[in-house]
Amino acid sequence: DIQLTQSPSFLSASVGDRVTITCRASQGISSFLAWYQQKPGKAPKLLIYAASTLQSGVPSRFSGSGSGTEFTLTISSLQPEDFATYSCLHLTGYPRTFGQGTKLEIK
Amino acid sequence: QVQLQESGPGLVKPSGTLSLTCGISGGSISTTNWWSWVRQPPGKGLEWVGEIYHSGTTNYSPSLKSRVTISVDKSKNQFSLNLRSVTAADTAIYYCARDLRVRGVTNAFDIWGRGTLVTVSS
Numbered sequence: 001d002i003q004l005t006q007s008p009s010f011l012s013a014s015v016g017d018r019v020t021i022t023c024r025a026s027q028g029i030s031s032f033l034a035w036y037q038q039k040p041g042k043a044p045k046l047l048i049y050a051a052s053t054l055q056s057g058v059p060s061r062f063s064g065s066g067s068g069t070e071f072t073l074t075i076s077s078l079q080p081e082d083f084a085t086y087s088c089l090h091l092t093g094y095p096r097t098f099g100q101g102t103k104l105e106i107k
Numbered sequence: 108q109v110q111l112q113e114s115g116p117g118l119v120k121p122s123g124t125l126s127l128t129c130g131i132s133g134g135s136i137s138t139t140n141w142w143s144w145v146r147q148p149p150g151k152g153l154e155w156v157g158e159i160y161h162s163g164t165t166n167y168s169p170s171l172k173s174r175v176t177i178s179v180d181k182s183k184n185q186f187s188l189n190l191r192s193v194t195a196a197d198t199a200i201y202y203c204a205r206d207l208r209v210r211g212v213t214n215a216f217d218i219w220g221r222g223t224l225v226t227v228s229s
Binding site: 001032034036042043044045046049050053055087089091094095096097098099100101 | 143152153154155166167168169170202207209212213214215216217219220221222
C-alpha cells in the first residue's frame with residue numbers, strides 16, 4: 001500500500017499568515033493527489049485535485065503543487081474560516097489512502 | 108446537483124453486521140462515476156473502505172476485504188455497505204462519496220454525504 005505522510009501534524013498560525021502543508025508518498029503517484037479541508041462535524045470538502053487543480057468554488061488563496069512523491073498545499077493568506085483539518089488523498093491504484101491529517105489552529 | 112445521504116442503524120452489537128445505504132438524489136447511479144465508502148473513527152483520520160460501479164464491479168480495501176460487501180440497487184438509485192463481524196474498532200463516521208472523473212480517471216472524491224456515526228457496542 002502507498003503511505004501518505006503529512007507534515008506537520010499540527011500547525012498554529014495567525015490570520016493573514018501564509019502556510020504550507022506537505023504530503024509525502026511512499027512511492028511515486030504522479031499527480032494523482034487531492035487535498036481536503038474538514039471542519040468538526042462536517043464531511044471533507046475537496047479543495048485541490050490532480051495535485052494543483054483548484055476545485056470549482058474554492059478560493060484562490062488555496063493552491064497545490066508537486067508530483068511524484070512530494071506535494072504541498074499552500075494557503076496564501078489565512079482567513080478565519082480556514083482553521084480546520086487538512087488531509088491529502090492518493091488515487092493511484094488501490095487501496096486509496098489518506099494522509100493522517102494536519103490540524104491548523106489559531107495562534 | 109447530486110446529493111448523497113447515508114442511512115442505517117447507529118448502533119450495532121459486537122460480532123454483528125453493520126449495514127448502511129447511500130441514497131443518491133439529483134442524479135443517476137448509472138453514470139461513469141464510481142461510488143465509495145469512507146470511514147473516520149472519532150478523532151482520527153479518514154480511511155477508504157471500498158467502491159462500486161453501477162455494473163456491480165467492486166474494489167475493496169485489503170484490510171477490510173474479508174468482511175465487507177458493497178452492492179448497488181439501480182432501481183432505488185442507491186448503493187449499500189455491509190461490514191460483518193464488527194468490533195469496537197469499526198466504530199466510526201461512515202461517509203459515502205462520488206468520484207470526480209477527469210478524462211476517464213478518478214482524480215478525487217468530490218461529492219460526499221453528511222456522514223453517519225455507527226457505534227459498535229453491546
